[in-house]
Amino acid sequence: MHTPHLIHTVTGPLPAAAVRGPALAHEHLVLDLDRRGDGGAVLDPEVHGPAVTAELAALREEFGLGLVIELTCRGMGRDPRALARISRDAQVAVVAATGWYYEPFHTPELAGAGVGQLAGTLVREIDGGLGSTGVRPGVLGEVGSHGDVPSEPESRALRAAARAAVATGLSVATHAQLGRGGLAQLELLTAEGLAPHRISVGHQDLLDDPAVHKELAASGAYVAFDTVGKESYQSDDVRLRLLLALLEAGYADRVLLSCDISRHGYLEREGGQGYGHLFRSFLPRARAAGVDDALVDLITRRNPLRFLTGASVEEI
Template sequence: MSPRPEDAPRATAGPPHALRTVAGLLPVSGVRGPVLPHEHLALDLRRHGGRDAVLDDRHTGLISAELSALRELFGLALVVDQTCRGMGRDADALRRISAATGVAVVASTGWYYGPFLPPEVQHARVDDLVGALVRDVEEGIGPARVRPGFTRVRPGLIGEVGSSGDRPGALERKTLTAAARAAVLTGLPVATHARLGRGGPAQLALLTAQGLAPDRIAIGHQDLLDAPAVHRRLAREGAYVAFDTIGKDSYQSDTVRLRLLLALLDAGHADRVLLSCDVSRHAYLSGHGGTGYGHLFRTFLPMARAAGIGDDLLDLMTRRNPLRFLTGTAPPNRPAGPPNPRATA
């Protein structure tokens, strides 16, 4: 049985159109540049065999330098860090990076997927997991002992939570269910990890069955799934379709990503698209020779422009869509007409 809203602690929503960042509430009207809605600025998955899957204090300087350059060159305004429980989440590092770069950062809570779920998930009831997430949102995340003058960081997203196949396993169902119920109680959105793009429709069905509206859900890694019909289905049902591994050519080429994106735009679903790079290893940092957080701006968006996508549509996908996903409200300067000039009749 899920906790009733009147029985559960509830997070303070803050003023309308406000984002929860690691530095506090930020009005949406203050976000004038693009948003990266799925990245990692602090991460540690080494215990699962990924020796390269780490972003820690050794990399903070490189990350800060890269984000500062992107702010200067492209106006980068906001990064959503989707590192959740058990993934090496470091709220203090996020706060330092944001302060050093002038780029706003949103932190997250939740549990990842199958192989990365900690023992606490196996034996906990769904209600216990819901309570843990709501406490994160209500009381904040950070070190167990708070030093004088330190305030905890309150997450602005539940994610990335997910599954690894066409249908979630038993433990994944538990964590996805808890994420949805906590989202309903707190008003936060949910972003998923769909491994290799698979299982999105099942994730959406499970999350919405808990009362979570589809427009509060982003289904992740859909650019890894060459299935335009699935993308159209998710968007038609109201979810955001995240093309969020842009630049990871070892998984999928950007040429295929662009083809899939154009198909979704031509179907009239530009207002459901999210774009990001999902930097999740230190080898991806530009300072280590990787594509970095800026690949979207330096490489993919010029490809999109060459394919006929105009600047207003790019602003929709890189700024207005992620802001609407995060807050549940339409951001300023939304065009009055149809958002997708490529839409077919």
């Protein structure tokens, strides 16, 4: 009998087949990246949690939102108990993460630690849960680098994530700052034995370079257009053009989409585009450009489930 592809969510294991609606492949529901002291890059569970929960519940009602891949990792203000509460209250499955973000946010434990030691830390969290919460991560991410080549500490963090992924059967989602360095990330991760189809290279919608996107997709990796709606970084016009180019090149089964809500000012309650921008604004434009319902389902539901589980197109 075929074992169902299981996803580790913040409320326990979930068969991939149980997720009937779309997923958001790269989001933050709880976060603290405040380095300026202005409190902007924060999603405080006590202050902003109710608004986050309400948005997810509304998206479940309106669009059938079934899953959120939440990529807040070590040093980013991760709060597994808050994620479990939001997931239960919104009735939307949430996958928590482990790993290390890019170098400005590295925690002291990275200093002088070898790749094996770091991988051991991640494997312990994956197998034993986050702290005393019992919440198990279902993905490694967002493991980060900046520039065209990862720094030495970023290389160690990426290699450790790859080793932990190979050891535990999870996948790795990266943070490629402003879309740069994705090919270098892919090379580092695969050199540790991680299959490309267990890798999602992040923020590629911020890189206006279709050739890079095609090279990543041709390798078998997922190409994440995951900052949809962040017009201050890139216009959705450019994002749509890049997406259509990748689809036309035959790589629909390699695309992931999300909004990467990473500041409370992006929440609808505060006048921002919200988690629903993908469904309310971007996907209707993609449909108008010829993307049909089957393609939308592939990109927004089947691809994220396949990324998390390692399943093939035929299986999900």
